[in-house]
Amino acid sequence: MSNAKLIGPVLPNIPWEERSHGCDEVIWRSARNPIITRDAVPDANSIFNSAIVPFKGGFAGIFRCDNTARDMQLYAGKSKDGIKWEIGSKRIQFRCEDDEIGNFVYGYDPRVCWLEDRYYITWCNGYYGPTIGVGYTYDFKTFYQMENAFLPYNRNGVLFPRKINGKFAMLSRPSDTGHTSFGDIFYSESPDMIHWGHHRHVMSPVGGWQATKIGAGPTPIETSKGWLLIYHGVLTSCNGFVYSFGAALLDIEKPWKVIYRTRPYLLNPREYYECVGDVPNVAFPTAALYDPPTRRIAIYYGGADTVTCLAFAKFDELIDFIKENSL
Ligand code: BMA
Secondary structure, X not given: OOOOOEOOOOOOOOOOOOOOOOOOOOEEEOOOOOOEOHHHOOOEEEEEEEEEEEEOOEEEEEEEEEEOOOXXXXXXXXXXXXXXXXXXXXXXXXXXXXXHHHOOOOEEEEEEEEEOOEEEEEEEEEOOOEEEEEEEEOOOOOEEEOXXXXXXXXXXXXXXXXXXXXXXXXXXXXXXXXXXXXXXXXXXXXXXXXXXXXEEEEEOOOEOOXXXXXXXXXXXXXXXXXXXXXXXXXXXEOOEEEEEEEEEEEOOOOOOOEEEEEOOOOEOOOOHHHHOOOOOOEEEEEEEEEEOOOOEEEEEEEEOOOEEEEEEEEHHHHHHHHHHOEO
């Protein structure tokens, strides 16, 4: 047992499946994968890299849905059990006071984070190249857009679920206009969710499955031993990028300080729905649910840039694995 305290509200209805007989993985896949396919939305090409949060006794989500014209868009959805989803048939239209920022170009790879009094949404927002869009909703019906957090080019903007040292805090990954072949995770703070500074380096690619670039995944999970960060890492093979994921523990007060970080990956593309699709060999985590009393964690991830998948972990096993297999 890790003895670490898992901090957050209870979630008795967390989606859950026990590890199947003979499986010894620390993170194991849902037998129902892929849980969301393109059939969930008319004219969808793919629904993947999507963000899920507990909402009103059930669950709400913001989905990356690329349509058959291959526009990259965000859709909202609701679910009773976190597995079967009703996703809106039209993309989210954010209300924005500034027409220039509110002018929709594209949106992808959303994250959702309950913070103080609302659900904040961050995503990769087209504004002269990719940068981090920031918005919020109270009800998953009306959506408001704020200023972009950073200058282009940036991706994988992930908020912490509470202020740190009195400031909003976000991880992000400065990038380029294309299929970036580099990328470190950085930490930034803001007094108002608009102006971001106090930028600090968190982690760089190191080799193996995380040799080319890395990026924050789900909203970090608060524990008494540090912030549990699940993140993706990319390896460049002779056949292109391979996206796997691992995890790290970051210091609670100074999250740019890494305490532990997995040397092996926790999950890599090996099932057909991770290896075959629009972009083969991608397992891309973007959301995690957890229930402190049962210490269960459910992780949502995109498969092959085509479908949405679910995996499970036990908190203590995950923490022990991170510690025992740290770089
Ligand atoms: C990244 C993003 C993700 C995608 C990944 C693999 O740059 O575009 O949406 O899952 O590449 O294609």
